[in-house]
Amino acid sequence: MRLVFRCIACGTSYLPPESMTYSDGPASPLWCTVHQAVARGRGIAEPPGAAAAALLMARRRADGPGVDEPARPDVRPSRPARTRRAPKPGGRRSKLS
Structure with missing residues (x-):
């Protein structure tokens, strides 16, 4: 399992060897x-x-979603449902207001 x-430090993703060792020492x-x-060096x-x-989180990501976690989160509609609202009495504005 890779x-x-x-x-x-820099936020890049990297893929170390499966053995987690490089030629000059262990992978971090x-x-x-x-x-x-x-x-x-410092x-x-x-x-x-x-x-x-970090190892635990990488293993969890590699295993995929667990039994308790849904494969897809709850999907919400992208926009609200269309509703027709009745106009309020006196809801119109005049030029004076």
């Missing part, structure tokens, strides 16, 4: 390869809680 992730579920290299560690949450 998981698609979104970089939290939070950062694309560019931002992962920048963070590694000595910034990947937050384990955020990485676990």
Whole structure:
């Protein structure tokens, strides 16, 4: 199962290898390869809680809608129903008002 992730730094979607490892180290579920290299160069560690949450969300997206979730949300009409409203007595405006 291939998981698609979104970089939290630049917002691009990326597809790491199935093994979640690159030739130079493990793949990050939070950062694309560019931002992962920048963070590694600056000595910034990947937050384990955020990485676990990103993995969980990617797995849920890959599995598709769950049993409890409907495949399509409740569909509403694109415009309101046409109704004819009766004119109110004295509802017309004159030139003086």
